[in-house]
Amino acid sequence: MTEPFNEGTPTPLEAVEGLKTGPEASLWSDAWRQLRRRPMFIISAFLVVLMMLIALFPGLFNFSGYDPRDCPLAVDGVPNVRLGPSAEHWFGTDLLGCDYYARVIYGARVSISIGIIVTVFSTLVSLVFGSIAGYYGGFIDTFIARITDVVFAIPVILGGILILSLFRQRGILLVSVVLIVLGWPTMLRLARSSVLSVKENEYVDAARALGASNFRIIRRHILPNSLAPVIVYATITVGVIISAEAALSFLGVGLQLPAISWGLMLAAAQNRLRTDPHLLLFPGLFLSITVFAFILLGDALRDALDPRLR
Amino acid sequence: MATDQIFKKDSIGERPLDPQAPLLSVEDLHVEFRMGVGTVQAVNGLSYGLDRHETLAILGESGSGKSVNAQAVMGIIDTPPGYITQGSVKFRGVELLDLPETQRRSVRGERIAMIFQDALTALNPVFSVGWQIAEMFRIHRGLSKKEGFEKAIELMERARIPLARERVNSYPHEFSGGMRQRVMIAMALSLDPDILIADEPTTALDVTVQAQIMELLRELQQETGMGLILITHDLGVIAEVADNVVVMYAGREVETGEINEVYHHPAHPYTIGLMDSIPRPDLHTERLEPIVGQPPDLMHIPSGCPFHPRCRYRKDRCVTEVPSLASVDGDRLSACHYWEEVMRERAHK
Amino acid sequence: MGRYIIRRMLQFIPVFFVTTFMIFLMVYAMPGDPIRALAGDRQMSASTLEALRERYNLNDPFVVQYGKYMKGIFGFLWLDGDLGTDFRGQPVTEKLAAKLPITIRLALMAFGFEVVIGILAGILAGVRQKGFVDNLVLVSTLVVIAIPIFVLGFIAQYMLGVRFGIMPISYNARDPLFSLLMPSLVLGSVSLAYIARLTRTSLVENLRGDYVRTATSKGLSRRRVVGIHTLRNSMIPVVTFLAIDLGALMGGAIITETIFNVPGIGREIYDSVTHQENAVVVGIVTFMVIVYMLANLVVDVLYAVLDPRIRYD
Numbered sequence: 001m002t003e004p005f006n007e008g009t010p011t012p013l014e015a016v017e018g019l020k021t022g023p024e025a026s027l028w029s030d031a032w033r034q035l036r037r038r039p040m041f042i043i044s045a046f047l048v049v050l051m052m053l054i055a056l057f058p059g060l061f062n063f064s065g066y067d068p069r070d071c072p073l074a075v076d077g078v079p080n081v082r083l084g085p086s087a088e089h090w091f092g093t094d095l096l097g098c099d100y101y102a103r104v105i106y107g108a109r110v111s112i113s114i115g116i117i118v119t120v121f122s123t124l125v126s127l128v129f130g131s132i133a134g135y136y137g138g139f140i141d142t143f144i145a146r147i148t149d150v151v152f153a154i155p156v157i158l159g160g161i162l163i164l165s166l167f168r169q170r171g172i173l174l175v176s177v178v179l180i181v182l183g184w185p186t187m188l189r190l191a192r193s194s195v196l197s198v199k200e201n202e203y204v205d206a207a208r209a210l211g212a213s214n215f216r217i218i219r220r221h222i223l224p225n226s227l228a229p230v231i232v233y234a235t236i237t238v239g240v241i242i243s244a245e246a247a248l249s250f251l252g253v254g255l256q257l258p259a260i261s262w263g264l265m266l267a268a269a270q271n272r273l274r275t276d277p278h279l280l281l282f283p284g285l286f287l288s289i290t291v292f293a294f295i296l297l298g299d300a301l302r303d304a305l306d307p308r309l310r
Numbered sequence: 311m312a313t314d315q316i317f318k319k320d321s322i323g324e325r326p327l328d329p330q331a332p333l334l335s336v337e338d339l340h341v342e343f344r345m346g347v348g349t350v351q352a353v354n355g356l357s358y359g360l361d362r363h364e365t366l367a368i369l370g371e372s373g374s375g376k377s378v379n380a381q382a383v384m385g386i387i388d389t390p391p392g393y394i395t396q397g398s399v400k401f402r403g404v405e406l407l408d409l410p411e412t413q414r415r416s417v418r419g420e421r422i423a424m425i426f427q428d429a430l431t432a433l434n435p436v437f438s439v440g441w442q443i444a445e446m447f448r449i450h451r452g453l454s455k456k457e458g459f460e461k462a463i464e465l466m467e468r469a470r471i472p473l474a475r476e477r478v479n480s481y482p483h484e485f486s487g488g489m490r491q492r493v494m495i496a497m498a499l500s501l502d503p504d505i506l507i508a509d510e511p512t513t514a515l516d517v518t519v520q521a522q523i524m525e526l527l528r529e530l531q532q533e534t535g536m537g538l539i540l541i542t543h544d545l546g547v548i549a550e551v552a553d554n555v556v557v558m559y560a561g562r563e564v565e566t567g568e569i570n571e572v573y574h575h576p577a578h579p580y581t582i583g584l585m586d587s588i589p590r591p592d593l594h595t596e597r598l599e600p601i602v603g604q605p606p607d608l609m610h611i612p613s614g615c616p617f618h619p620r621c622r623y624r625k626d627r628c629v630t631e632v633p634s635l636a637s638v639d640g641d642r643l644s645a646c647h648y649w650e651e652v653m654r655e656r657a658h659k
Numbered sequence: 660m661g662r663y664i665i666r667r668m669l670q671f672i673p674v675f676f677v678t679t680f681m682i683f684l685m686v687y688a689m690p691g692d693p694i695r696a697l698a699g700d701r702q703m704s705a706s707t708l709e710a711l712r713e714r715y716n717l718n719d720p721f722v723v724q725y726g727k728y729m730k731g732i733f734g735f736l737w738l739d740g741d742l743g744t745d746f747r748g749q750p751v752t753e754k755l756a757a758k759l760p761i762t763i764r765l766a767l768m769a770f771g772f773e774v775v776i777g778i779l780a781g782i783l784a785g786v787r788q789k790g791f792v793d794n795l796v797l798v799s800t801l802v803v804i805a806i807p808i809f810v811l812g813f814i815a816q817y818m819l820g821v822r823f824g825i826m827p828i829s830y831n832a833r834d835p836l837f838s839l840l841m842p843s844l845v846l847g848s849v850s851l852a853y854i855a856r857l858t859r860t861s862l863v864e865n866l867r868g869d870y871v872r873t874a875t876s877k878g879l880s881r882r883r884v885v886g887i888h889t890l891r892n893s894m895i896p897v898v899t900f901l902a903i904d905l906g907a908l909m910g911g912a913i914i915t916e917t918i919f920n921v922p923g924i925g926r927e928i929y930d931s932v933t934h935q936e937n938a939v940v941v942g943i944v945t946f947m948v949i950v951y952m953l954a955n956l957v958v959d960v961l962y963a964v965l966d967p968r969i970r971y972d
Binding site (some may be wrong): 018092147149150153154155156158159161162165166214231239246247251252253266270273274277280283287288291292295296299 | 670673674677678685693774801802804805806807808809813814816821823828838845905906907909910911913914917918928929931933935937940941944947948952970
């Protein structure tokens with residue numbers, strides 16, 4: 001007890017108990033680690049991938065062997081229309097004698113394509129203009145905000161009906177464009193508010209003080225950090241757009257025959273609830289599962305990316 | 311206030327209050343938080359006492375357990391994940407920890423009140439300040455809305471808020487930081503509590519405003535004779551106001567005593583480290599000496615003396631044996647095995 | 660507060676004009692022959708076409724056309740509005756007068772249902788997080804949101820109407836309230852799901868707020884802390900949502916009225932689309948868009964009442 005205390009050397013930091021060193025944790029790698037374990041993510045991701053595969057390669061999944069456009073009204077003298085599900089036709093046949101399973105499978109392609117195209121374009125437009133509006137503020141922001149307000153004032157289904165009813169020929173392109181035009185305000189507002197909150201961070205000031213150009217700041221600092229909520233919303237939007245296209249086709253202002261769309265199938269079957277429920281069941285089921293998968297995926301992503309929930 | 315006497319019974323539930331007992335007596339308090347990934351030992355055997363007219367400072371870094379301890383006294387810890395696993399908290403001799411909730415609730419606000427760090431988030435943003443202060447009177451004293459508002463104005467004036475009558479219907483975000491804190495103080499003192507716990511009351515404020523708030527607290531304490539507990543990490547703030555101090559580290563007290571004694575003759579390496587790491591214009595020091603290392607991981611508190619990884623006086627015994635509180639001088643306590651040598655060493659510097 | 664209201668109204672005015680102008684542009688000023696577009700596939704004689712052109716002011720200069728269009732809209736202020744006519748000469752305003760009351764009844768029922776049950780469910784779920792009610796609400800709302808409203812409608816029709824027969828599968832005038840029940844449940848279901856989730860999330864977030872701790876340490880009962888302090892703050896995003904929801908309700912009404920055969924303006928739009936009465940479609944949609952904008956304005960003001968922080972924005 002009489003020895004002098006060793007005052008000279010401070011304890012090396014690494015040897016100090018409790019100090020943690022390890023692999024860097026970024027928001028994305030952390031999120032991925034979390035996601036991998038959650039059943040909600042696994043199920044929804046699986047479903048999304050499955051539906052997208054069906055959309056890309058319908059031929060592969062068309063186990064019925066029938067061509068969806070080959071619709072004989074009768075086969076060997078036996079009527080072929082509105083047959084219920086059987087071993088021959090898993091989902092039965094529709095009003096024109098087409099194999100329903102094949103039609104449902106091929107319907108995925110159109111619906112999901114529109115969902116993805118519209119979402120991708122809306123997201124791009126929203127990110128670009130949302131960041132510009134959020135970052136520069138002032139007149140540009142007010143200008144963009146006013147335009148957004150105007151489009152925002154028109155509900156999507158109403159606007160869709162209004163515009164589309166004036167066109168006699170409606171294909172995937174037209175429907176997609178209309179949905180993009182009517183849908184971007186919501187996403188732009190989201191992108192803009194995300195950018196606004198990222199802009200407040202001090203590392204933006206720091207970058208500016210170091211002489212970074214505005215463009216560089218937006219590209220390297222603002223965008224990557226404001227991306228998370230936008231991505232979550234984009235995933236959910238795919239589901240919402242698929243649902244919207246189906247609704248519009250159902251009302252008769254979306255796609256037209258001979259396009260194969262779940263909405264159209266449901267429209268054709270709407271008065272057959274009592275007599276041929278299978279005509280409503282199968283496209284309805286596939287439509288619901290697809291929309292459900294995308295929304296669930298978005299939800300799982302949101303839970304994983306929200307820093308406050310961790 | 312006279313009317314309060316009717317409400318301030320001399321018992322809580324069926325337990326009579328003891329006029330001889332200290333206002334607050336915390337003994338061997340243990341609080342832990344059970345999280346999925348592990349258990350955080352937030353408070354590990356803390357003991358202290360408070361008397362009337364006394365100002366006790368609880369000093370410590372973030373994570374030392376000082377705020378959790380206050381929440382345990384108030385009974386506002388979220389369970390789960392927080393659990394008080396051991397210890398006793400007595401208010402004038404009455405044990406609080408095993409009181410049924412309704413009785414515990416009667417203690418809050420009425421006997422023991424608390425104010426918090428950031429008044430902007432601590433006050434409800436959608437109700438006027440008058441409404442929030444008056445609420446104490448409407449709920450606890452049965453006063454009408456109008457009477458409650460009159461009381462609110464009275465209290466705001468007591469907290470030295472100018473133009474109280476005009477501003478009683480204003481909202482928290484319309485006040486400056488210092489004024490908001492005064493509102494919180496006014497609200498806390500509504501029912502003339504015996505104890506006021508102030509959890510980092512000035513941390514979010516500018517230096518000049520800090521001084522004003524501390525001054526206000528001291529005056530109010532002198533007026534009412536209540537016990538005041540000041541929780542902070544800022545040594546300077548409490549130097550003028552506190553009578554006694556409890557220095558906390560890793561959930562327990564490492565040194566307690568009368569404040570001037572502790573400041574000028576610290577008896578624990580941690581306290582010494584704290585004193586040495588702040589700039590002192592009166593001393594001719596050449597460089598500031600920070601305390602090396604990081605605050606302890608409360609899920610894995612170091613063995614023996616929790617400060618040993620960062621202590622430059624560390625010896626073998628410190629790693630294995632938990633130091634108990636030794637009496638340095640009467641009520642002066644230090645939780646260091648070698649406090650004598652440490653003090654001697656420092657005196658020679 | 661008054662200044663806030665005035666500012667909101669000032670913001671409303673340009674949006675109103677631009678939106679109505681855009682609708683006008685889309686329909687009347689598109690390249691090509693708008694009469695052909697309005698006529699659809701109908702075969703019409705040249706004289707009929709000319710009469711229609713006159714009726715829709717298409718021979719007038721652009722500005723005059725626009726002026727008359729706006730006059731038709733503002734005409735509503737003194738109950739003499741003009742939103743066009745269908746090909747048999749019946750003015751759209753007459754159709755509106757006849758069919759709007761039913762749609763309003765449907766919408767009110769749906770609204771009441773979704774607000775009451777949605778908020779209740781959200782509160783129950785939020786107060787006891789991770790409990791049975793919470794998980795139940797989360798899963799069921801997700802399912803309801805995912806299934807498109809017309810599929811929900813068919814399911815409801817089938818299960819409640821055909822299979823178990825407890826409710827009529829379509830509207831009939833003999834039983835006006837009861838036969839509107841299923842359609843209003845379907846109409847409100849998706850919004851109910853959103854409201855429940857939003858209430859829950861908002862409540863959970865607010866329960867973490869510092870002021871909850873303060874309120875508890877004031878000795879207030881848990882019921883008061885949650886029911887008064889937290890709820891008031893939690894309702895703010897829900898109210899904002901209700902404004903947007905009206906738009907969804909309008910779109911949903913069209914679908915619901917179609918499926919359940921309710922003779923309201925939603926059904927009217929569907930029939931007009933099918934029969935290519937595009938003028939009627941434009942007229943009714945214009946009307947609905949204006950209602951939507953006005954409702955948003957009202958909700959904006961309501962928002963300021965609830966949240967004093969934004970009154971000075």
